[in-house]
Amino acid sequence: MSAVIPAAATLPPRAATGGPPPRTPRGRAASIGLWVFMGVASSLFSLFAWAYVMRMSEGDAVRLDLPPQLLLSTSLLLAGSVALGLARSVAQECPLAPSASDLARVRRLLVAGGLCAMAFLGSQLWAWQAMLSAQVLLASHPAGSFFYLLTAMHGLHLAGGLVGWAWTASVAWRQPAAGAWRIGLCARYWHFMLAVWLAIYALLRWMTPEAARFICGVA
Amino acid sequence: MAHDHALDPHAHDAHPQSFWTRYVWSQDHKVIAVQYACTAIAVGVVGVLLSNLMRLQLGFPGVFEFITPERYYQFITMHGMIMVIYLLTALFLGGFGNYMIPLMVGARDMVFPYMNMLSFWVYLLSVVVLMASFFVEGGPTGAGWTLYPPQSILPGTPGYGHGIVLMLVSLLIFIVATTMGGLNYVTTVLQARCEGMTLMRMPLTVWGIFIATILALIGFPALFVSGVMLLLDRTLGTSFFMPALVSMGQVTGYRGGSPLLFQHLFWFFGHPEVYIVALPAFGIVSDLISVHARKSIFGYRMMVWAIVVIGLLSVVVWAHHMFVAGMNPWFAFFFATTTLIIAVPTAIKVYNWALTLWRGDIHLTVPMLFAIAFLCTFVIGGLTGLFLGNVSVDIPLSGTYFVVAHFHMVMGVAPLLVIFGGIYHWYPKVTGRMLDDRLGHIHFWVTFVGTYLIFFPMHYLGVLGMPRRYHHFEGYAFIPPSAHMLNELITVMALTVATVQFLFIFNLAWSLRHGRVAGPNPWRAASLEWQTPQTPPVHGNWGEQMPVVYRWAYAYGANGGPDDFIAQNAPPEAGGIEPDHRAHAGRGVPA
Numbered sequence: 001m002s003a004v005i006p007a008a009a010t011l012p013p014r015a016a017t018g019g020p021p022p023r024t025p026r027g028r029a030a031s032i033g034l035w036v037f038m039g040v041a042s043s044l045f046s047l048f049a050w051a052y053v054m055r056m057s058e059g060d061a062v063r064l065d066l067p068p069q070l071l072l073s074t075s076l077l078l079a080g081s082v083a084l085g086l087a088r089s090v091a092q093e094c095p096l097a098p099s100a101s102d103l104a105r106v107r108r109l110l111v112a113g114g115l116c117a118m119a120f121l122g123s124q125l126w127a128w129q130a131m132l133s134a135q136v137l138l139a140s141h142p143a144g145s146f147f148y149l150l151t152a153m154h155g156l157h158l159a160g161g162l163v164g165w166a167w168t169a170s171v172a173w174r175q176p177a178a179g180a181w182r183i184g185l186c187a188r189y190w191h192f193m194l195a196v197w198l199a200i201y202a203l204l205r206w207m208t209p210e211a212a213r214f215i216c217g218v219a
Numbered sequence: 220m221a222h223d224h225a226l227d228p229h230a231h232d233a234h235p236q237s238f239w240t241r242y243v244w245s246q247d248h249k250v251i252a253v254q255y256a257c258t259a260i261a262v263g264v265v266g267v268l269l270s271n272l273m274r275l276q277l278g279f280p281g282v283f284e285f286i287t288p289e290r291y292y293q294f295i296t297m298h299g300m301i302m303v304i305y306l307l308t309a310l311f312l313g314g315f316g317n318y319m320i321p322l323m324v325g326a327r328d329m330v331f332p333y334m335n336m337l338s339f340w341v342y343l344l345s346v347v348v349l350m351a352s353f354f355v356e357g358g359p360t361g362a363g364w365t366l367y368p369p370q371s372i373l374p375g376t377p378g379y380g381h382g383i384v385l386m387l388v389s390l391l392i393f394i395v396a397t398t399m400g401g402l403n404y405v406t407t408v409l410q411a412r413c414e415g416m417t418l419m420r421m422p423l424t425v426w427g428i429f430i431a432t433i434l435a436l437i438g439f440p441a442l443f444v445s446g447v448m449l450l451l452d453r454t455l456g457t458s459f460f461m462p463a464l465v466s467m468g469q470v471t472g473y474r475g476g477s478p479l480l481f482q483h484l485f486w487f488f489g490h491p492e493v494y495i496v497a498l499p500a501f502g503i504v505s506d507l508i509s510v511h512a513r514k515s516i517f518g519y520r521m522m523v524w525a526i527v528v529i530g531l532l533s534v535v536v537w538a539h540h541m542f543v544a545g546m547n548p549w550f551a552f553f554f555a556t557t558t559l560i561i562a563v564p565t566a567i568k569v570y571n572w573a574l575t576l577w578r579g580d581i582h583l584t585v586p587m588l589f590a591i592a593f594l595c596t597f598v599i600g601g602l603t604g605l606f607l608g609n610v611s612v613d614i615p616l617s618g619t620y621f622v623v624a625h626f627h628m629v630m631g632v633a634p635l636l637v638i639f640g641g642i643y644h645w646y647p648k649v650t651g652r653m654l655d656d657r658l659g660h661i662h663f664w665v666t667f668v669g670t671y672l673i674f675f676p677m678h679y680l681g682v683l684g685m686p687r688r689y690h691h692f693e694g695y696a697f698i699p700p701s702a703h704m705l706n707e708l709i710t711v712m713a714l715t716v717a718t719v720q721f722l723f724i725f726n727l728a729w730s731l732r733h734g735r736v737a738g739p740n741p742w743r744a745a746s747l748e749w750q751t752p753q754t755p756p757v758h759g760n761w762g763e764q765m766p767v768v769y770r771w772a773y774a775y776g777a778n779g780g781p782d783d784f785i786a787q788n789a790p791p792e793a794g795g796i797e798p799d800h801r802a803h804a805g806r807g808v809p810a
Contacts, residue, residue, distance in 0.1 A: 054480045
């Protein structure tokens with residue numbers, strides 16, 4: 001609908017500023033938008049956690065034995081988060097006409113970040129399969145229900161992030177410096193998803209029925 | 220890319236557009252606002268008609284045989300949900316929010332126009348899914364608008380088959396739409412204000428919508444969580460909320476779930492929802508009163524902080540909706556106390572509106588009439604809220620018409636009066652023409668007097684002990700014949716008020732072509748939306764030159780110089796600087 005401003009036209013030369021290009025209004029708006037979205041997602045997952053604690057305080061709650069695949073999932077998401085963080089740093093340091101080695105490095109890190117997230121989703125599905133094999137079904141007991149629900153909600157959020165990652169990769173593929181702020185947003189979202197996952201894992205792992213009853217005052 | 224457009228001060232409407240891109244798949248915030256408003260009004264008409272069907276049964280029981288108890292509950296449920304979510308929330312945030320925020324803060328558009336467009340179409344999808352439930356087997360859900368389990372998903376409740384599923388799916392879709400819109404509103408306010416437009420120079424309309432949006436972004440996830448979990452209980456047999464029980468003689472597979480958990484989640488959304496509707500109304504009414512009384516708003520900073528404090532408090536009062544569910548008395552004490560504390564910032568706002576009117580040059584225009592009517596209605600509805608905030612008073616009154624009267628006055632009639640006032644006020648900016656004044660006066664007086672004749676008697680019926688949610692009242696010795704006569708009166712008035720809303724809709728359509736040409740600023744208002752180079756504003760809003768703001772939006776009367784007002788973007792020499800202008804100095808802001 002409106003004029004497209006070529007990336008190069010809005011990007012002051014790095015040499016002129018003596019550092020990473022300043023963020024454009026567009027970049028600042030996207031950054032604020034992402035913070036706000038992370039606030040919404042935090043509210044969502046906090047409420048799920050609250051519901052989990054309340055539900056686990058009821059008489060039919062049982063402790064869940066988590067499958068080992070979840071540790072693999074955690075490692076993969078951590079690796080993806082680190083890869084995208086590094087990709088942002090490298091992209092910010094890239095000149096506007098990047099060398100072949102810089103370009104290859106950013107691309108490798110970008111792809112690694114996305115692939116790790118995809119592998120995380122695969123590993124989560126593997127964990128689901130392990131739970132199903134152990135006869136933990138969606139309607140078996142509250143801990144099982146929440147396991148599938150929380151991992152599904154987290155996975156959907158990460159899958160949405162992968163759409164943003166694909167867009168970022170396509171923009172920053174040839175011109176990492178121009179896309180550095182986008183990579184930064186991706187990295188921030190990956191860190192956030194990692195933090196949410198660690199919180200979910202801790203909740204599933206350590207929020208036993210006894211602890212939940214203690215918190216709810218019905219022990 | 221659209222994204223650049225909102226933030227690029229040099230971008231303006233120079234791009235050829237087809238009918239489809241201009242009016243259908245539009246990314247212009249003004250077109251999206253009108254799309255939101257038209258859809259919300261259309262679905263609101265359905266909501267009003269449903270309420271009339273309920274009133275026909277209550278006023279003349281047995282006369283209309285097609286209104287069976289099952290259908291009555293379906294009408295109640297759909298009326299409540301439509302009016303609260305799909306009309307009020309959508310119209311305030313999607314309609315007023317979309318139109319007003321960029322124009323009032325001096326932006327060219329929302330910062331994410333494409334997502335803004337998606338927000339409307341996803342909202343429309345949620346409405347279509349909701350309306351589809353009228354046509355499925357078993358009809359829409361009759362669980363009551365709170366959708367409390369276990370009854371909402373058990374046989375015996377109307378629409379427990381497809382109706383409840385469509386309702387929950389529609390709500391989830393609506394929340395996605397609200398989130399997309401909300402991200403836009405918050406980011407636009409924080410990021411796309413023009414030069415000189417500090418936060419403390421924004422009109423109170425923007426402040427109200429801004430804080431309401433933040434509440435929506437915090438509160439709607441609670442509805443999402445409860446909606447997803449209830450949907451799983453209904454469709455996949457989980458027991459998040461469903462306890463072990465026997466239903467219609469059959470043992471269900473549910474076990475151990477907590478219906479109270481649903482109530483907590485629902486009201487964690489439900490109470491902020493009251494303020495999601497009320498805060499934009501507070502903001503809009505502040506602007507209407509100031510413009511039509513030709514006087515600066517009294518205590519601007521206090522008004523802003525009152526909005527913020529009300530927003531904060533609104534997330535720690537939810538359990539006052541659950542006093543009858545039973546809770547630890549200390550919790551009840553806590554929630555009663557926080558509920559009553561909200562009266563303090565709210566009273567500050569009411570006093571400030573009254574003090575703005577005090578010795579103002581009051582013009583009894585149609586928008587002003589609606590604004591003053593809001594003040595009366597909101598005070599009355601708020602005072603009955605103080606009754607219900609006390610546990611010992613709430614428990615006997617909770618299941619009666621007193622509660623129906625209270626919440627209709629405070630979050631039904633009061634916000635709708637502001638919506639009407641806002642539409643009469645800004646219609647000239649949206650269309651370039653005035654709404655017909657005579658029709659407007661008829662609309663106002665019938666609506667104002669009529670709604671009081673509907674809801675005032677309900678307080679009395681509630682104190683009599685008349686229970687709400689009943690299909691008919693034959694055989695209850697404690698309900699005197701006079702109560703039945705009152706019900707007849709209420710029904711007649713409900714039909715009258717509903718009819719006059721069609722006059723309003725006719726006025727909207729008729730004035731589009733035949734209304735008096737308004738000119739750019741017919742109310743002589745100071746805020747930025749009235750200073751656009753074109754009326755109605757074109758895509759991009761400001762032409763070549765972005766506005767620069769030098770003062771607040773309330774430079775009227777004695778403060779406003781010989782022309783009675785000074786526009787926000789008039790040169791600094793014109794005066795009219797806000798009383799606390801030194802707060803803006805030293806921040807690179809014109810002052």
